[in-house]
Structures are given as C-alpha cells and as structure tokens.
Amino acid sequence: MRPFVELTGVSHTYATGGTLAVDGLDIKVNEGEFAAVVGPSGCGKSTLMKLATGLQFPQKGAVVVDGKEVRDPVKMAGMAFQAPTLLPWRTTLENLMLPLEIVEPHRSRLRKHKAEYVAKAEALLESVGLKGAGAKFPWQLSGGMQQRASLCRALIHEPKLLMLDEPFGALDAFTREELWCVIRDLHARMSGTLTVILVTHDLREAVFLADRIFCMSSRPGKIIAEREVEFARPRDIEITYTPQFSDIVHDLRARIAEARATA
Amino acid sequence: MDAIADFLLNGWPVALVIASAAYVAWIFAKVLMSGATDRAKLSLQLAPLICTAGTFLLWELFCKALSISTFVLPAPSDIAISLWQFRRQIGLHSFHTAWMTIAGFGLAVAFGIALGLLFGASRFFYAGFYPLLVGFNTVPKVAVVPILVIWFGVGWLPAVLTAFMISFFPIVVNVATGLATIEPETEDVMKALGATKFQIMTKIGIPRSLPYFFGSLKVAITLAYIGSVIAEYNASRFGIGNLMARASADFNVPLLFASLIALAILGVGMYMATVWLENRMTGWAQRSSFAAG
Ligand SMILES: Nc1ncnc2c1ncn2[C@@H]1O[C@H](COP(=O)(O)OP(=O)(O)O)[C@@H](O)[C@H]1O
Numbered sequence: 001m002r003p004f005v006e007l008t009g010v011s012h013t014y015a016t017g018g019t020l021a022v023d024g025l026d027i028k029v030n031e032g033e034f035a036a037v038v039g040p041s042g043c044g045k046s047t048l049m050k051l052a053t054g055l056q057f058p059q060k061g062a063v064v065v066d067g068k069e070v071r072d073p074v075k076m077a078g079m080a081f082q083a084p085t086l087l088p089w090r091t092t093l094e095n096l097m098l099p100l101e102i103v104e105p106h107r108s109r110l111r112k113h114k115a116e117y118v119a120k121a122e123a124l125l126e127s128v129g130l131k132g133a134g135a136k137f138p139w140q141l142s143g144g145m146q147q148r149a150s151l152c153r154a155l156i157h158e159p160k161l162l163m164l165d166e167p168f169g170a171l172d173a174f175t176r177e178e179l180w181c182v183i184r185d186l187h188a189r190m191s192g193t194l195t196v197i198l199v200t201h202d203l204r205e206a207v208f209l210a211d212r213i214f215c216m217s218s219r220p221g222k223i224i225a226e227r228e229v230e231f232a233r234p235r236d237i238e239i240t241y242t243p244q245f246s247d248i249v250h251d252l253r254a255r256i257a258e259a260r261a262t263a
Numbered sequence: 264m265d266a267i268a269d270f271l272l273n274g275w276p277v278a279l280v281i282a283s284a285a286y287v288a289w290i291f292a293k294v295l296m297s298g299a300t301d302r303a304k305l306s307l308q309l310a311p312l313i314c315t316a317g318t319f320l321l322w323e324l325f326c327k328a329l330s331i332s333t334f335v336l337p338a339p340s341d342i343a344i345s346l347w348q349f350r351r352q353i354g355l356h357s358f359h360t361a362w363m364t365i366a367g368f369g370l371a372v373a374f375g376i377a378l379g380l381l382f383g384a385s386r387f388f389y390a391g392f393y394p395l396l397v398g399f400n401t402v403p404k405v406a407v408v409p410i411l412v413i414w415f416g417v418g419w420l421p422a423v424l425t426a427f428m429i430s431f432f433p434i435v436v437n438v439a440t441g442l443a444t445i446e447p448e449t450e451d452v453m454k455a456l457g458a459t460k461f462q463i464m465t466k467i468g469i470p471r472s473l474p475y476f477f478g479s480l481k482v483a484i485t486l487a488y489i490g491s492v493i494a495e496y497n498a499s500r501f502g503i504g505n506l507m508a509r510a511s512a513d514f515n516v517p518l519l520f521a522s523l524i525a526l527a528i529l530g531v532g533m534y535m536a537t538v539w540l541e542n543r544m545t546g547w548a549q550r551s552s553f554a555a556g
C-alpha cells in the first residue's frame with residue numbers, strides 16, 4: 001500500500017516570528033486508510049488538516065498528497081467541520097450539488113446529466129438516513145441531520161481524500177454514535193479508494209473508527225504517539241464495550257498523559 | 264393620457280381615503296371573524312390605526328381647545344382642507360419627488376452594488392478607498408447642492424444626484440460586509456474543492472450578501488428621499504420640496520403642513536415597498552442562523 005498523505009518534518013506558524021502552531025510533524029497515511037488525529041484543543045489539529053489540504057503552507061518540511069507535493073489547495077478533498085456550514089439559501093439537495101458545480105469532470109457534465117446527479121445525491125441522502133429531506137432547507141433539519149447532510153456534501157463528488165475536523169463535536173452522545181456508524185459505512189462502501197483523516201478529541205471515537213491513530217501534544221503540536229487499531233471490519237458499535245477496546249483507549253490515554261507530564 | 268392624469272390629480276386623496284378605509288374594514292373583519300385565541304394577536308394589527316387616529320385627534324383637540332391660530336399650528340382639519348384645495352399641486356409635485364427619489368435610488372443601487380462587490384473582492388481597494396468614502400459620506404449634502412447647481416443648473420439633475428450621493432453609502436458598506444464575512448470554514452470547503460475566487464464570490468459571497476443588501480435598501484430609500492427633497496427645496500422648480508419653499512415664502516402654513524403630510528405618506532409608501540421586497544427576496548435569512556448572528 002502506498003502512502004496517500006505524507007507530512008515530513010512539517011512546522012507552521014500563523015504569524016512570522018510567532019510561536020509555532022505545529023512543530024516537526026511526521027505523518028504517513030496509506031491510501032484507503034482511516035486515520036484519526038487526537039489531541040487537546042488548540043494543539044494544531046485543524047492546522048494539520050489545513051496543511052494536508054494545501055489551505056496553509058508549511059514554513060518547514062514537505063507535504064505530499066497522492067504522490068505530489070502540495071503547492072495549491074488540493075482541488076479534490078471533501079471536508080466537514082464541527083459546524084455543518086450548509087448554505088442556508090440552498091435546499092439540502094442543492095447544498096449537496098455544490099461540489100459538483102465546482103469539481104471536474106462533474107462540473108461540465110452537470111447540466112446535461114442533471115437527473116443522474118440528482119438521483120445520486122438522493123441515494124446518498126437515503127444511505128445516511130435522510131430520505132426525502134432533500135427538498136428541505138438546512139434550518140428545517142436538526143443538528144444531527146445537518147451534520148449528515150454535510151458529510152454527504154463532502155462525499156458527493158467521490159473524493160479520494162475526506163477531511164473531518166471534529167465533525168461530531170457538537171452532537172449529543174446518541175446522535176454521535178449513530179453518525180459513527182454512518183461514516184463507517186460510507187468509508188466501507190468506497191472500499192480502499194477513500195482515505196479519511198478524522199480530527200477529534202474523543203479517544204473512543206478515534207479507536208472505533210480508525211485504522212491508525214496519531215496523538216498530538218499540546219501546542220506546539222508534535223506527534224507523540226502513533227498506533228494501529230487492528231479490529232476487523234465491519235466493526236459493530238458493541239465492540240466499544242469490550243475489554244480489548246477499553247485497553248486501547250487506556251493505552252492511548254496513558255501515552256498522552258505521559259507525554260504531557262514529561263513536556 | 265391627459266384624462267387619466269387629470270382624474271388622478273383630482274382624485275388621489277379620495278382614492279387614498281377609500282383604500283385606507285377598505286384596509287381598516289378588512290382588518291376589523293378579520294378580528295371579528297377570528298377565534299378567541301387569534302383575537303389578541305390580530306388586535307395588535309389595529310394598534311397602529313388606533314394610535315395614529317388618536318394622535319391626530321389629540322392634535323385637533325389641542326388646537327381647538329387653546330384656539331391656536333392656523334398661522335402657528337394648523338389643526339388636522341385645517342390641513343385636510345388645505346390638502347384638498349391644493350390636491351392638484353401636491354399630487355403633481357409628489358409625483359415629481361417620487362420620480363427624483365427613485366431615479367437617484369436606482370443609480371445608488373447600481374453604483375453601490377458595483378463598489379460593494381469591488382470592496383468585498385479586493386482588500387486593497389477596501390483599505391484604500393474606505394477612508395475617502397467615509398469622508399465623502401460625512402459631508403452634509405446640502406453643502407453640495409450649490410455646486411451641483413453651478414454645474415447643471417436648476418432642474419431635475421441636482422435632485423437626482425443629491426438623492427444618489429446621499430444614499431449609496433449604506434449599500435456599498437452592506438454589500439461589502441456580506442462578502443467580507445464569509446465563514447472561513449465555508450471558504451475552506453470551497454477552496455479544497457478547487458473553487459476559484461470568482462466561484463467563491465458567485466456561489467457563496469453574493470447570495471450571502473443579499474440579505475445585507477436588501478436590508479440596506481430601506482435605509483437607502485429614506486436617505487434618497489431626504490436628498491431629493493433637500494435639492495428640490497434649494498434648486499428646483501418642481502417637487503414637494505419646492506412647493507414647501509414657496510408655501511413658506513407665502514406664509515401659507517396649512518399648505519406647508521399639507522406638504523409635510525404628503526411627504527410622510529409618500530415616504531412610508533416607498534419604505535414599505537422596499538421592506539416588502541426584502542421579505543420576498545430573502546425569506547431564508549429571516550429563519551436561518553445568520554439572521555441572529
Ligand atoms: N488563522 C489563525 N491565525 C492565527 N493563529 C491561529 C490561526 N488558526 C489557529 N491558530 C493558532 O494555532 C494553534 C493551533 O490551532 P488549531 O490548529 O485550530 O488547533 P485545534 O484544531 O487542535 O484546536 C492555536 O493555538 C491557535 O491559536
């Protein structure tokens with residue numbers, strides 16, 4: 001398996017001469033893998049995402065995505081954030097169509113093959129449990145439904161890279177677990193072609209969803225631990241209550257605590 | 264054509280009275296036919312009518328009780344008589360004022376959108392021209408009217424230009440604000456998809472600034488109206504402003520007040536038209552999260 005996203009020795013500050021936001025990041029995520037980045041807030045997780053998608057450029061180090069050094073925004077990544085960022089003047093379906101109006105080859109095909117794309121968007125909505133919600137405006141949906149729609153928007157153009165920045169942070173525990181399963185299934189459906197990087201501060205979320213977990217120290221963010229999660233897929237939500245699962249969560253906790261103590 | 268114009272000039276106060284009476288009757292009917300629960304809410308619609316009528320009634324009583332001369336403060340009844348007597352002149356001049364206002368307002372909208380888009384799209388222009396624009400906006404426009412008269416003579420052009428100059432600023436600021444306050448995360452989503460600056464403008468910036476734009480229209484129309492009346496007062500042979508200038512030269516106080524009432528009616532009409540437009544065009548913004556924030 002080849003690495004899809006690779007950061008080597010990446011350091012970044014927002015203001016010249018300011019304190020570093022991230023310091024010497026080394027990260028390698030393979031194609032088709034589901035990676036999670038955990039760390040305390042303010043440690044530079046969102047910065048890492050921006051670096052990996054070419055929305056920010058590192059002062060030091062190299063960022064390589066899909067075999068190419070990143071010099072511009074990557075032009076193909078799907079992104080979802082803690083806030084659903086749906087456009088309130090568009091219906092949910094129209095919101096989903098937004099990436100298709102921008103990304104080629106869909107952009108030039110959209111006008112002629114409208115019906116086909118609408119059907120695809122509706123199928124995607126159905127697969128996340130939003131059947132029939134396409135005609136509604138985002139403000140007519142609950143927070144969890146908006147977040148589902150936001151995930152669909154991130155995936156409609158079949159990106160090779162999906163970036164999720166604490167997408168479940170604002171949801172209640174039940175909705176969050178439902179959405180874990182939604183994202184797990186979406187990833188499984190794109191078997192091996194979709195690389196996901198999930199930023200979170202929830203260790204259980206990371207362990208349940210990810211194949212590989214990176215732990216970051218507090219600012220300036222460094223990678224202090226990396227470990228693989230070997231549970232077989234598809235994973236059932238029940239595994240989060242098994243001792244093996246708890247062991248991994250504990251292990252990660254301990255490593256973060258240790259790094260904080262020595263820092 | 265002339266017959267229609269003549270009919271309108273003679274009959275507009277009657278038409279206005281009939282329309283208002285019909286409106287009041289319609290609201291009364293709604294209140295009477297509604298159930299007990301809706302009644303409280305609907306009665307609120309009657310409140311403006313009651314309060315307006317009450318104010319004029321108090322005014323009338325005040326003038327009559329103290330037998331104040333019409334020369335100082337005419338009672339509403341005197342004003343109504345004067346309004347009827349001079350209805351042709353008032354109608355004609357109101358029409359002229361409305362024209363000047365709408366023409367100036369139209370220019371302000373076109374120019375305001377163009378400049379607002381430029382400012383929203385380019386930080387250089389925003390930073391560079393903003394102070395100049397604020398300076399221009401703080402100059403009292405009455406002071407500019409004489410210059411316009413020197414350039415263009417007495418006539419309709421100074422009125423239109425004054426209306427334009429006084430009213431474009433809020434439009435520029437609001438359009439630029441709408442563009443400049445795109446949520447950074449939305450912008451990130453767009454950029455990571457490979458969107459160009461132009462695509463971000465047209466797909467996010469412009470739709471997003473529409474509520475700001477339509478919100479600014481009601482401020483702009485009021486300002487344009489002030490501008491055209493000021494210019495007419497000082498440099499025109501037409502318009503309510505000019506009518507008032509002549510009425511005050513003749514010490515015709517009831518006519519002066521009748522003109523004021525006509526101004527108020529016209530102003531409320533134009534304001535309501537823009538509010539209606541705003542509600543129609545940007546219904547989504549009233550319910551979404553950004554109406555609050
Ligand atoms: N646009 C920005 N300008 C200046 N500083 C920033 C900016 N974005 C983030 N930072 C700083 O960089 C650090 C890392 O931020 P971020 O990557 O958002 O952390 P996280 O997502 O882990 O909470 C923080 O201390 C924050 O203050």
Ligand SMILES: [Mg+2]
Pocket residue numbers: 045046047165
């Ligand atoms: Mg963050």
